[in-house]
Amino acid sequence: MNTKQRILDEALTLFSEKGYANVFVGDIADRVGIKAPSLYKHYKNKRAIFDAIIEEMNRRFEEQAKAMQINGTDAAADAGIYKSLSEDRLLKLGREFFLYYLHDDYNKKFRKMLTLEQFHDMELAKVYSKLYVDDPLSYQGMLFGFMVTAGVLKTDNVQIMTLHFYAPIYYLMTICDREPDREPEALKLLDGHIKQFDRLYGRNS
Amino acid sequence: MNTKQRILDEALTLFSEKGYANVFVGDIADRVGIKAPSLYKHYKNKRAIFDAIIEEMNRRFEEQAKAMQINGTDAAADAGIYKSLSEDRLLKLGREFFLYYLHDDYNKKFRKMLTLEQFHDMELAKVYSKLYVDDPLSYQGMLFGFMVTAGVLKTDNVQIMTLHFYAPIYYLMTICDREPDREPEALKLLDGHIKQFDRLYGRNS
DNA sequence: CGAGTTGGCTAATTCGAATTAGCCAAAGTA
DNA sequence: TACTTTGGCTAATTCGAATTAGCCAACTCG
Numbered sequence: 001m002n003t004k005q006r007i008l009d010e011a012l013t014l015f016s017e018k019g020y021a022n023v024f025v026g027d028i029a030d031r032v033g034i035k036a037p038s039l040y041k042h043y044k045n046k047r048a049i050f051d052a053i054i055e056e057m058n059r060r061f062e063e064q065a066k067a068m069q070i071n072g073t074d075a076a077a078d079a080g081i082y083k084s085l086s087e088d089r090l091l092k093l094g095r096e097f098f099l100y101y102l103h104d105d106y107n108k109k110f111r112k113m114l115t116l117e118q119f120h121d122m123e124l125a126k127v128y129s130k131l132y133v134d135d136p137l138s139y140q141g142m143l144f145g146f147m148v149t150a151g152v153l154k155t156d157n158v159q160i161m162t163l164h165f166y167a168p169i170y171y172l173m174t175i176c177d178r179e180p181d182r183e184p185e186a187l188k189l190l191d192g193h194i195k196q197f198d199r200l201y202g203r204n205s
Numbered sequence: 206m207n208t209k210q211r212i213l214d215e216a217l218t219l220f221s222e223k224g225y226a227n228v229f230v231g232d233i234a235d236r237v238g239i240k241a242p243s244l245y246k247h248y249k250n251k252r253a254i255f256d257a258i259i260e261e262m263n264r265r266f267e268e269q270a271k272a273m274q275i276n277g278t279d280a281a282a283d284a285g286i287y288k289s290l291s292e293d294r295l296l297k298l299g300r301e302f303f304l305y306y307l308h309d310d311y312n313k314k315f316r317k318m319l320t321l322e323q324f325h326d327m328e329l330a331k332v333y334s335k336l337y338v339d340d341p342l343s344y345q346g347m348l349f350g351f352m353v354t355a356g357v358l359k360t361d362n363v364q365i366m367t368l369h370f371y372a373p374i375y376y377l378m379t380i381c382d383r384e385p386d387r388e389p390e391a392l393k394l395l396d397g398h399i400k401q402f403d404r405l406y407g408r409n410s
Numbered sequence: 411c412g413a414g415t416t417g418g419c420t421a422a423t424t425c426g427a428a429t430t431a432g433c434c435a436a437a438g439t440a
Numbered sequence: 441t442a443c444t445t446t447g448g449c450t451a452a453t454t455c456g457a458a459t460t461a462g463c464c465a466a467c468t469c470g
Contacts, residue, residue, distance in 0.1 A: 003447075017324060021226035024427060038448050040429070116321055118383055119222060125383045133380055160397045163373050171372040175338055178323055178330045192365045200405045208417075229457060243418050245459070 004042045006032050008056060011049045016109035019116040020050055054127065057110055061131070068139065087198040094194045095187070098169055102176055102183075112177055137166050153201045161201055168193045209247045211237050213261060216254045221314035224321040225255055259332065262315055266336065273344065292403040299399045300392070303374055307381055307388075317382055342371050358406045366406055373398045 010031040014023040025046050029036040043049045101107050111132060118128045141162040147153040155161040172186040172193075215236040219228040230251050234241040248254045306312050316337060323333045346367040352358040360366040377391040377398075 019224065019226065019321070019324070021224065022325075025429085026427075034447085035449060036427090037429075037431095037450085041447050046428070112324060116224070116324060119224070119317060119321060120227075129380065129384060133376070157397060157401060160394070160401045163376070163394060163398060164369060164401065167373040167376040168368050170376050171338070171368070175334065179327075179334060189365070189368060192362060193368060196362060196365045196369070230459085231457075239417085240419060241457090242420085242459075242461095246417050251458070 003032060003034065007039060007042055007049060008053055012053050012106075012109045012113060015050065015053070015116075016112035020113075053110075053113070054124075057127075060106070087195065087202065090198055090202075091191065091194045094165075094169070095190060098173065098187075098190055102173055108177070115174075115177070132170065136170075137162055140166055152203055154203070155201055164201075165194075165197055208237060208239065212244060212247055212254060213258055217258050217311075217314050217318060220255065220258070220321075221317040225318075258315075258318070259329075262332075262336075265311070292400065292407065295403055295407075296396065296399045299370075299374065300395060303378065303392075303395055307378055313382070320379075320382070337375065341375075342367055345371055357408055359408070360406055369406075370399075370402055 007028060011023070011028045014027055014031070024036075025039060026036040028049070029039050032039075039049075043052065101111075114124060114128045114131070117124050119125065137159075141158055144153060144162050144165070145158050148155060148158060153161065169190065172190055176183050176186050212233060216228070216233045219232055219236070229241075230244060231241040233254070234244050237244075244254075248257065306316075319329060319333045319336070322329050324330065342364075346363055349358060349367050349370070350363050353360060353363055358366065374395065377395055381388050381391050
């Protein structure tokens with residue numbers, strides 16, 4: 001009954017593993033448990049499946065953004081919560097963020113798919129940059145801005161500080177996407193990174 | 206006469222732009238200025254072209270590694286040169302490294318191609334990680350190790366410090382690969398990053 | 411010189427994958 | 441109940457792209 005959605009899910013899985021061009025309509029159909037021609041009852045053609053995935057991601061993303069904005073303004077109003085930020089807490093937050101993005105099935109697959117398709121047209125490049133480069137940076141930048149105001153972090157350039165926090169996380173994430181075996185190693189580095197970050201920028205530096 | 210090499214060059218260009226699966230043998234032939242079937246006088250099939258590109262990269266890389274090893278041991282012997290490292294000099298080095306990797310035609314194309322193919326098999330994943338993740342980190346880690354010894358940089362964890370230096374460079378490089386228009390922005394961030402890095406880890410921090 | 415090799419070409423051939431045609435049963439609905 | 445829609449299937453069809461066959465001119469070197 002929800003075949004239409006199942007098609008998107010299975011297609012995303014396949015696209016994220018092999019890239020759009022290497023996935024056959026028949027592969028998707030197989031995984032859904034139908035025959036290739038049946039798939040055309042739901043989508044005009046292969047490309048439409050891909051486009052629907054991108055659209056779904058946009059939809060999900062906007063929901064999430066809305067939710068985060070609410071959190072954000074709450075947080076701004078109540079800057080007090082940042083004052084209590086200890087190294088342990090920063091560590092926990094960083095790790096949670098990392099593991100969520102890394103393991104969340106939908107995020108992981110979508111990110112891998114976009115990685116493989118990012119050079120195909122400008123629009124996809126923009127989506128990639130937005131989701132994995134610019135938005136995380138500006139969101140974290142906002143949080144760090146509060147923390148600087150609250151005196152928990154010290155810097156005269158929040159943007160660069162945020163880059164110093166996020167770039168290693170991004171770097172480690174790409175490693176894990178490519179070689180999942182290396183996750184333990186990456187997690188160890190992540191901890192080292194955040195601890196060191198706290199030492200460099202934290203209250204008592 | 207050097208058609209065989211021209212094929213590799215044009216194929217690399219195309220693969221880096223569109224990915225292996227979206228490039229037709231005829232496209233490559235067109236750019237070389239021959240007909241598709243003629244191409245088979247030089248390579249057994251399309252895959253063999255791809256493999257030859259990878260092999261060539263391995264060859265080039267080993268040459269370069271050899272050259273760097275010589276430089277490396279020289280440098281170790283003469284640690285004095287690191288003592289004179291100023292912020293300006295670090296900035297210049299970082300920027301040169303960045304721009305070289307970013308613009309050097311062969312590096313750029315090969316990196317983009319691997320980006321698109323990295324999930325197709327473990328071997329390619331390994332090549333990617335080696336070239337753009339592990340080797341830069343360990344090479345720069347070595348240099349920074351000397352600098353720490355020389356007292357130019359201060360840290361109790363060279364590996365994390367190196368991650369803090371390299372991850373932003375990697376992050377900015379992926380932006381420029383995806384959206385070349387953003388290079389000016391990336392260069393500004395690069396400068397900010399290196400200056401801040403120097404302030405955080407440099408002699409007078 | 412003259413046989414052989416090289417590297418190009420045109421004209422097939424093959425083949426795999428996307429898509430269409432057209433049938434049918436079950437579910438929904440007037 | 442009878443008509444329509446939905447979503448599945450099998451059997452074409454189409455078509456594009458990789459590869460092969462087989463021809464030929466130019467170069468190579470004994």
